Amino acid sequence: MDTQVMTADAPEASRCGMQTVRPIEEVKSVVIRFVGDSGDGMQLTGNEFSKAIARAGHDFATHPDYPSEIRAPTGTLFGVSGYQIQFSSGQVFTSGDAPDVLVAMNPAALKTNLSDVKHGGMIIANSGAFNKVNLQKAGYQSNPLEDGTLTDFRLYTIDISDLTAQALKNTGIAKKEVGRCKNYYALGLMLYLYSRPIENEEENIRAKFAKKPDIAEANVIALRAGYAYAESAEMFVSTYQVRAADIQPGRYRSLTGNHAAALGFVAASELAKVPLFLGSYPITPATDILHELSGLKHYNVTTFQAEDEIAGICSTIGAAYGGVLGLTTTSGPGMALKTEAMGLAVMLELPLVITNVQRGGPSTGLPTKVEQSDLLQAVYGRNGECPIPVIAARSPADCFDCAIEAFRIAVKYMTPVIFLSDGGIGNAAEPWRIPDPAALPPLDVKFRTNPDGFEPYARDEHLARAWVRPGTPEMEHRVGGLEKHFLTGNISHDPLNHQRMVEVRAAKVAGIAKDIPPLEVEGPSSGDLLIVGWGSTYGSIVQAREQAELAGKSVAHVHLRHLNPLPAELGDILARYKTVLVPELNLGQLARLLRERYLRDVIVMPKVQGKMFKVSEIYNRILELC
Amino acid sequence: MNQMTEIKPLTRKDFESDQDVRWCPGCGDYALLAQVQKLLPTLGIPRENFAFISGIGCSSRFPYYMETYGMHSIHGRAPAIASGLKLARPELSVWVVSGDGDSLAIGGNHFIHAMRRNIGLKMIMLNNRIYGLTKGQYSPTSEFGKKTKTTPLGSIDRPFSPVSVALGAGATFVARTVDSDHTHLLETLRRAAEHPGTAFVEVLQNCLVFNDGAYNTLADKETRDDARILLEHGKPLRFGKDGNKGIRMRGFDPEVVTIGEGGVTEADLAVHDESAPNGGLAFFLSQFAAPLPVPLGVFRSVEAPAYEALSTQLAADARAQKGPGTLEKLFNSGDTWTIA
Ligand SMILES: Cc1ncc(C[n+]2csc(CCOP(=O)(O)OP(=O)(O)O)c2C)c(N)n1
Ligand code: SF4
Numbered sequence: 001m002d003t004q005v006m007t008a009d010a011p012e013a014s015r016c017g018m019q020t021v022r023p024i025e026e027v028k029s030v031v032i033r034f035v036g037d038s039g040d041g042m043q044l045t046g047n048e049f050s051k052a053i054a055r056a057g058h059d060f061a062t063h064p065d066y067p068s069e070i071r072a073p074t075g076t077l078f079g080v081s082g083y084q085i086q087f088s089s090g091q092v093f094t095s096g097d098a099p100d101v102l103v104a105m106n107p108a109a110l111k112t113n114l115s116d117v118k119h120g121g122m123i124i125a126n127s128g129a130f131n132k133v134n135l136q137k138a139g140y141q142s143n144p145l146e147d148g149t150l151t152d153f154r155l156y157t158i159d160i161s162d163l164t165a166q167a168l169k170n171t172g173i174a175k176k177e178v179g180r181c182k183n184y185y186a187l188g189l190m191l192y193l194y195s196r197p198i199e200n201e202e203e204n205i206r207a208k209f210a211k212k213p214d215i216a217e218a219n220v221i222a223l224r225a226g227y228a229y230a231e232s233a234e235m236f237v238s239t240y241q242v243r244a245a246d247i248q249p250g251r252y253r254s255l256t257g258n259h260a261a262a263l264g265f266v267a268a269s270e271l272a273k274v275p276l277f278l279g280s281y282p283i284t285p286a287t288d289i290l291h292e293l294s295g296l297k298h299y300n301v302t303t304f305q306a307e308d309e310i311a312g313i314c315s316t317i318g319a320a321y322g323g324v325l326g327l328t329t330t331s332g333p334g335m336a337l338k339t340e341a342m343g344l345a346v347m348l349e350l351p352l353v354i355t356n357v358q359r360g361g362p363s364t365g366l367p368t369k370v371e372q373s374d375l376l377q378a379v380y381g382r383n384g385e386c387p388i389p390v391i392a393a394r395s396p397a398d399c400f401d402c403a404i405e406a407f408r409i410a411v412k413y414m415t416p417v418i419f420l421s422d423g424g425i426g427n428a429a430e431p432w433r434i435p436d437p438a439a440l441p442p443l444d445v446k447f448r449t450n451p452d453g454f455e456p457y458a459r460d461e462h463l464a465r466a467w468v469r470p471g472t473p474e475m476e477h478r479v480g481g482l483e484k485h486f487l488t489g490n491i492s493h494d495p496l497n498h499q500r501m502v503e504v505r506a507a508k509v510a511g512i513a514k515d516i517p518p519l520e521v522e523g524p525s526s527g528d529l530l531i532v533g534w535g536s537t538y539g540s541i542v543q544a545r546e547q548a549e550l551a552g553k554s555v556a557h558v559h560l561r562h563l564n565p566l567p568a569e570l571g572d573i574l575a576r577y578k579t580v581l582v583p584e585l586n587l588g589q590l591a592r593l594l595r596e597r598y599l600r601d602v603i604v605m606p607k608v609q610g611k612m613f614k615v616s617e618i619y620n621r622i623l624e625l626c
Numbered sequence: 627m628n629q630m631t632e633i634k635p636l637t638r639k640d641f642e643s644d645q646d647v648r649w650c651p652g653c654g655d656y657a658l659l660a661q662v663q664k665l666l667p668t669l670g671i672p673r674e675n676f677a678f679i680s681g682i683g684c685s686s687r688f689p690y691y692m693e694t695y696g697m698h699s700i701h702g703r704a705p706a707i708a709s710g711l712k713l714a715r716p717e718l719s720v721w722v723v724s725g726d727g728d729s730l731a732i733g734g735n736h737f738i739h740a741m742r743r744n745i746g747l748k749m750i751m752l753n754n755r756i757y758g759l760t761k762g763q764y765s766p767t768s769e770f771g772k773k774t775k776t777t778p779l780g781s782i783d784r785p786f787s788p789v790s791v792a793l794g795a796g797a798t799f800v801a802r803t804v805d806s807d808h809t810h811l812l813e814t815l816r817r818a819a820e821h822p823g824t825a826f827v828e829v830l831q832n833c834l835v836f837n838d839g840a841y842n843t844l845a846d847k848e849t850r851d852d853a854r855i856l857l858e859h860g861k862p863l864r865f866g867k868d869g870n871k872g873i874r875m876r877g878f879d880p881e882v883v884t885i886g887e888g889g890v891t892e893a894d895l896a897v898h899d900e901s902a903p904n905g906g907l908a909f910f911l912s913q914f915a916a917p918l919p920v921p922l923g924v925f926r927s928v929e930a931p932a933y934e935a936l937s938t939q940l941a942a943d944a945r946a947q948k949g950p951g952t953l954e955k956l957f958n959s960g961d962t963w964t965i966a
Contacts, residue, residue: 275714469715
C-alpha cells in the first residue's frame with residue numbers, strides 16, 4: 001500500500017459551519033491503541049473511549065500498559081504509556097493481538113509500538129510532538145512521519161499539540177494546562193471517527209473536573225475541537241461503525257478486575273450478613289482493591305492500611321478470629337512476606353481470603369506487567385504440610401464471581417483461601433452484566449454459640465471446625481500455631497495426633513473438590529488436542545480455539561478456576577485426548593501440577609514477557625500440534 | 627445465650643485455665659500471670675470479652691493459662707493480629723503479651739505502629755533481656771558486652787530502652803514495673819487497663835535459667851530503694867533508702883542530688899508529670915541506667931482518640947452522608963448502560 005500522508009490546516013469546513021457527509025464503513029471488530037508519554041493522559045483517554053464504546057452496546061476488552069515509573073522523563077522510550085481496546089459486534093475475549101489503529105502522541109510512543117501495528121493499519125500521529133528533541137530522545141535519526149518509515153501504513157499526521165493550543169487560545173488557561181488537554185482533543189477525533197456522540201463525554205468531563213470548572217471547560221473545548229476537526233478535515237475518507245454486539249440484554253457497566261473483585265468482596269459480606277475487613281499494604285497491581293474498598297465505608301467494610309504485608313495478613317487473621325470476613329490483598333513480593341502467617345491461618349482453621357494480583361517476578365520483577373508465575377507458590381509455598389485452596393479468575397468480570405466463591409469456600413471449610421488474579425485482568429476492563437442482588441445465592445455463615453459439648457477442634461461433615469466469636473459466653477478457648485489436639489485444640493506433641501491432624505487438614509482441603517461444578521469443555525469431548533488453561537489466558541485460548549475450529553481442527557479447551565484441589569473429573573477429561581497443551585504465563589507451573597497429579601505428559605507453552613498471549617501465538621501452536 | 631442471667635461476680639479462679647503452667651519454677655512470668663488473674667475480675671468486664679494475643683517465646687505461652695479467648699500466634703506479630711481483632715470488635719478488651727525479642731526484634735515494626743496509631747490494646751512486654759525459649763541468646767535489650775551463646779566474646783549490639791522506643795513511637799500510655807513487686811505490678815496493670823488507647827507496660831522479668839539476677843538490685847529489699855525511683859504524678863522525683871535523694875535537671879542533664887547537701891532542697895527536684903504534652907521528662911527518665919536509679923511507674927499517660935473509635939466514627943459518618951450501602955446501589959453506581 002502507498003503511504004498516504006494526509007495533513008490539513010485549520011479545517012475550512014468547520015469555519016464555514018458546513019457538515020461534511022462521509023461514507024460510513026462497517027467493520028466487525030477494531031483494535032485501537034492509544035500511546036503517549038506517561039503524562040499525556042493516555043490511560044484516561046483509553047478509559048473514556050471504552051466508556052463511549054460501552055454505551056454503544058459493544059462488547060470489548062481493554063489492556064492498559066504503563067511503566068512502573070510514575071513520571072518518567074518526557075519523551076523517553078521507557079516513559080511510554082499505552083491503552084489498548086478491542087471492541088466488536090461479536091463477543092470479545094481479549095484486547096486484541098495487533099492494533100488496527102495506533103494513536104501516537106510522540107516519537108517514543110511510535111517507536112515502541114510500531115512493530116505491533118497491523119500491516120496496513122492506521123496511524124494517527126501528533127506531528128506537533130515530532131520535534132528535534134523528541135525525535136532524538138526516541139532515537140530517530142530522521143522524522144519517521146516524513147522519511148518513508150511508515151510506507152506500509154495509512155498515516156494521518158495531525159498537529160494535536162498546536163490545534164489544541166489554538167482551540168484554547170482565548171480561554172486564559174495556563175500553558176501547562178493547555179498541554180494537558182491534548183488527550184481530550186485526541187479523544188474527540190477518535191469519537192468522531194468511530195461514530196460516537198460526544199455529549200456523554202462532555203458530561204463526564206464536567207463531573208470529573210467539577211471542582212475546577214475552568215479546566216473542565218478547557219477540556220470540553222479540546223474535545224469538541226478534536227471532534228470538529230475530524231468531522232471537517234478532508235483527511236479521513238470515511239468514518240467507521242461497528243455494529244452493536246449481540247450480547248445478552250441487561251444493564252451493564254465496565255469493570256476492571258480489581259474493581260470487580262472489590263465489588264465481589266462486598267457482595268460476599270452482604271450475602272453473608274457479616275462485616276468485611278481488609279488488611280493490606282499497597283503494592284502494584286493489587287492496590288486498586290484497597291483503594292476501592294477504602295471508599296466503601298458506608299457498607300460494613302473496614303479497611304486497614306497496615307505497616308507491611310505481614311501486618312496486612314496478621315490483622316486479617318485477628319479480624320477473622322473476631323468473627324468477620326477477613327481479606328488481605330497483595331502481589332507476589334507481598335505473598336512472600338505473608339507466607340508464615342498463612343501457615344498460622346491453616347493451623348487456626350479460620351476463614352480468610354488472600355488475594356494475589358500476580359505480576360512479573362521474581363523479586364520486584366516487573367511490577368506493572370502480567371505473569372502467572374505464583375501458582376506453585378500458592379499451592380505449595382509454605383513450611384510444613386500446609387494445604388490452602390487456590391482459585392483463579394479468568395477475566396476482569398470473573399473476578400467478581402471468584403471473590404464470592406473464595407469466601408464461600410473459606411467459611412464453609414474454615415480455611416484460608418488464595419484467590420489469584422493478575423496484572424493482566426486486574427487493570428483491564430470489560431463489560432459486566434449487573435446481577436440482581438436478590439438473585440445471588442446467600443452465603444451461609446454459622447457462628448457457634450452453644451457451649452454444650454463444645455470442643456474447639458471438633459469437625460462437621462466437611463471437616464470444618466466451628467467458628468466461635470470471642471464474646472460468646474462459656475466458650476472461652478485458646479488457639480495457636482502449635483500443633484493441637486484433635487478435639488480440644490490444646491497443645492499436643494503426640495506423634496500420632498500430629499499425623500492425624502496433618503492428614504485431616506489435607507483431607508479437608510481435598511474434600512472441597514466435591515463442591516466444584518462440572519467442568520465445561522469447549523469443543524469435541526475427545527480427540528487430538530486439549531488445551532488446559534487457567535486464569536487470564538482464557539480470552540486468548542478461547543479465540544485461538546474458535547479460529548482453529550473454523551479451520552477444521554479438532555481441538556478442545558477446558559479452563560480451570562479451581563487449582564487446589566483440582567476438579568475431580570479433570571483426570572478423565574485429560575485421558576480423552578491424545579495431546580494436552582498448557583499455555584501459561586510462566587515456565588509451566590500448571591503443567592507440573594497436572595503431570596504430578598495425573599502422571600501424564602503435557603506440552604508446556606510458556607510465555608514470560610510481561611505480556612498476555614496473542615491469539616495468533618496459541619493458534620499457530622495449535623496448527624503445529626494437529 | 628440469655629443475656630439477662632444474673633451476673634455473678636468473677637474471681638481470680640474464673641481466669642485460670644485447665645492447662646498446666648509450663649514455665650520454669652521461679653520464672654518471673656508467674657508473677658504477671660497471677661496479677662493479671664487478680665486484676666481482671668475487678669474490671670467489670672465479662673470474662674468472654676477478654677482476648678489475649680501473644681507471639682512466640684516463653685512469655686508468649688501466656689494466653690494458654692488464661693480462661694479467656696486467646697491466641698498464641700507467630701513470632702513478633704501479636705500486635706498486628708490484635709489490631710485486626712480490636713478493629714473488627716472494638717468492644718473486646720484485647721491484651722498482647724510478649725517478650726523483648728518478640729516485641730522489639732522480629733516484631734519491632736508492629737510494636738511501634740500499634741503505638742503510633744493508639745489502638746486500644748494493652749501491650750505487656752516481659753523483658754528478661756534474653757531469648758528464653760530458644761535457650762539463651764542475647765536480645766535487643768541485652769547489655770553491651772553481654773556474653774551469651776551467640777556472643778561468646780561479648781555483645782557488640784547496643785541495647786535500647788523499650789520505654790524510649792514506645793515514647794518515640796508516640797505511645798499515649800507507657801509504664802514500667804517489675805515482677806518482684808507484686809503490688810506495683812498490679813497497680814501498673816490496673817492503670818494500663820483503664821487507659822483507652824494503646825497502653826504499654828514493660829515488666830522487668832527474671833529469667834532464672836538464662837539471665838538470672840538481671841534485676842537483683844531491684845528485687846532485693848535491701849538495695850531496691852536506692853536502685854529504683856517510683857514515679858508519681860505531680861510529685862518530686864525522690865528516691866533512696868532514706869528518701870533523701872532526688873533528680874535535679876541541670877539544663878538538659880539530669881543528675882542525682884541529695885537533699886540537705888550543698889543547699890539542695892525538695893524544691894530543686896524535678897517534678898514528675900505523666901501528662902506533660904511534650905513528654906520530654908518521660909524520655910529523660912526512660913534513658914536512666916545505672917548508676918542512675920531505674921524509674922518504675924507511669925512515664926506517660928495522655929489522652930488521644932483511640933484508633934478503633936476513629937475507625938468506627940469514619941464508618942458512621944460515611945453512612946450518615948451516603949446512606950447505608952446496598953448491593954443494588956453498589957452494583958449500579960458509575961457509568962452503566964442498558965442493552966435491550
Ligand atoms: C519466625 C521465627 N523465628 C524464630 C523463632 C525462634 N524463636 C522463638 S522464641 C524466640 C525468642 C524469644 O525471646 P523473647 O521474645 O524475649 O521471649 P522469652 O522466651 O524470653 O520470653 C525465637 C528467636 C520463631 N519461633 N519464629
Ligand atoms: S527459660 Fe527463662 S523465661 Fe523461659 S520459662 Fe524458664 S525462666 Fe522463664
